[in-house]
Amino acid sequence: MKILVNGAWRETRCAELARALEELGYGTSVVSTAVNGEFIAARERARTLLSDGDRLEVLAPMQGG
């Protein structure tokens, strides 16, 4: 299925958010996730299922003022 990852369309075979993150290359990264604008805690990723067209945000620590 196709999902929008940080604003870019990506293909993933995994519906589970946790596995999709691994497939997308975020396996060991410290990141926080939101699906369709809703925060999904790390402990919820294994039981969160993605659907075609979902918007996934993957955020990480960054410089800020």
Next chain:
Amino acid sequence: MLQLYDAQLASRLMLGTARYPSPAVLADAVRAARAEVVTVSLRRESAGERAGQAFWSLIRELGVRVLPNTAGCHSVKEAVTTAHMAREVFGTAWIKLEVIGEDDTLQPDVFGLVDAARTLCAEGYEVFPYTTEDLVVAERLLAAGCRVLMPWGAPIGSGRGLNNLFGLKALRAHFAEVPLIIDAGLGVPSHAAQALELGFDAVLVNTAVAQARDPVQMARAFAQAIEAGLAAHEAGPIEPRDLAAPSSPLIGTAFRG
């Protein structure tokens, strides 16, 4: 010591971490500033570059407390969701709450700010709201559960210093017991010294240090200015007056009478 929620801090200078020429300069500037708190943000992570992971390693090595922000959020929903995400990644209940209302000045949307603060305080966050000097908004933020306020000095990154002295002095006088941190708009160390002289508890500086020709030297200069400003405030400055008052005693002046 400065008390912010349950934390006791010796340093009155908080440092932003953006816009430095390199990570090494950032690290040196934090040390030179003797900052105990740095602000950080959350941004989209590219799986290939993993820039966020390197940055987070650097910050952890510095051993400072982090204050995550919600910079760039223009709605209550965005700010609250970003706060949730920040708490998980950074492992802190602290959040520097920004809800931007206007793009030219990056002025806070104070209505959205109060709404978001109410939600986050109820969820147990320790909220540092980026606000204006407006007294009524300050009252609402405190009623929402905030125990620290971060009024702007001037628009973010403008380097203009304390733009509205009357309003800021009124805020300081009106909320004598509330920790007030001047956030945004400072350009040079004398602005920071002035904030401390007026009784503000701390300042947060980013662009003025990061974009200086020598950020490390500028960080050191800000630290010195803050030390001077705090000492001056504690020493009790004189009141300005319109007419001259001779400093040398007049009694015994030669050639008189």
